[in-house]
Amino acid sequence: MLNIQDIDKSFGSLQVIKNLSFEIKEGEFVAIIGPSGSGKSTLFQLIGGISALDKGAILLNSEDIQLKRGIIGYMPQQPCLLPWRTILENVTIVEELQHKPNILQARAWLEKVGLASFEDAYPNALSGGMQQRVSFIRAIVSDKPILCLDEPFSALDEFTRLEMQAWLLSIWEKHRKSILFVTHNIEEALFLADRIIVLTKRPATIKKEIIVPFDRPRSEDIRHTESFHA
Ligand code: ADP
Ligand code: MG
Numbered sequence: 001m002l003n004i005q006d007i008d009k010s011f012g013s014l015q016v017i018k019n020l021s022f023e024i025k026e027g028e029f030v031a032i033i034g035p036s037g038s039g040k041s042t043l044f045q046l047i048g049g050i051s052a053l054d055k056g057a058i059l060l061n062s063e064d065i066q067l068k069r070g071i072i073g074y075m076p077q078q079p080c081l082l083p084w085r086t087i088l089e090n091v092t093i094v095e096e097l098q099h100k101p102n103i104l105q106a107r108a109w110l111e112k113v114g115l116a117s118f119e120d121a122y123p124n125a126l127s128g129g130m131q132q133r134v135s136f137i138r139a140i141v142s143d144k145p146i147l148c149l150d151e152p153f154s155a156l157d158e159f160t161r162l163e164m165q166a167w168l169l170s171i172w173e174k175h176r177k178s179i180l181f182v183t184h185n186i187e188e189a190l191f192l193a194d195r196i197i198v199l200t201k202r203p204a205t206i207k208k209e210i211i212v213p214f215d216r217p218r219s220e221d222i223r224h225t226e227s228f229h230a
Contacts, residue, residue: 001026001178002072002146007056009042009219016042018203020056026144027176029216031189032200033208040182041077043204044150045182048074055119060146066093070094077140077154077182079131081123086121091138102141111138112167128155136164149181153188165192168218192216 002024009017016039024030034040045051049069058065065071065189081090091110092101110116113133115126132155139147152168153161168203169192172179183189189196189212196210 001028001061003057003059003062004043004047005057005059008054009039009046009051010054010188015203017046018205020205022197022206022209024178024180026145026178029172029179029192030179030181031196032199033184033186033189033191033196034184034204035201036184036197038202039204040199041150044074044076044148044182046193047072047148048076048084062218064132070142071144073139073142073144073177075135075147075149075152077150079128079135081131086120086122087115087126087134088125090134090178091141094138095142102143105143106137109141113137113164118218125142129160131156132156133160133164143175144177146178147180149179151184152180154184161188166219168192169216173219188206201219 004020004022005020006019007017008015008019020043032040042051046053047075049065049067049071052067060071082093087110088103089108091106092103095101107116107119110119115133116132118126118130123134126134132152136149136152139149153164156164165188168179171177181192193212195212198207198210199205200207
């Protein structure tokens, strides 16, 4: 489904990604781990279409998606919310650009993560963890077949993280999306992913791949936190 083919990326003389290739199959749930500064966020910016490759190709179902925004559900490492737009507007901004904002779905997801009452607030009224959840919903609201989430739960407390993990699992179970996510939390990688791609230090290339040798929990097994925000 998603094909990363022999890509290179440098910033001036700093080579960040070198000869990197991998594939994500339909419905696969894959974690990427690697040292800080190895090039994980750069890789996601390339896949998200906001930065250009030096070499190679990024294909989604054989279509070249280089520099095409809004094709995948992309959640950057920093929430990047527009300070002059409300939370609801921030969630639907990508779809707005494509003239089909799904306001009802956006509201439903905001409610699901306990942010319904912040719909008309502005980003500066929200904590870092809240902004991260808004950014997460922005990535999933447009219902793309593939999600690329860059450290989606890093700013959350343990309770909220568990709840969001369960929720992401339930989205994956229901809609069979392909999900690629970066984490520094090995436990989270083992818990959620089918496969873990380990990157080398900069320039990033694949050090090894680990097939997670046990079944992940089902989302309902960890739903006991569901009422946390109620
Ligand atoms: P990671 O997400 O794995 O921690 P990044 O992809 O953010 O790593 O960064 C990889 C390297 O590329 C770092 O050394 C960082 O300083 C550098 N880098 C990232 N973006 C830019 C940029 N726009 N200009 C110059 N250097 C950059
Ligand atoms: Mg990063």
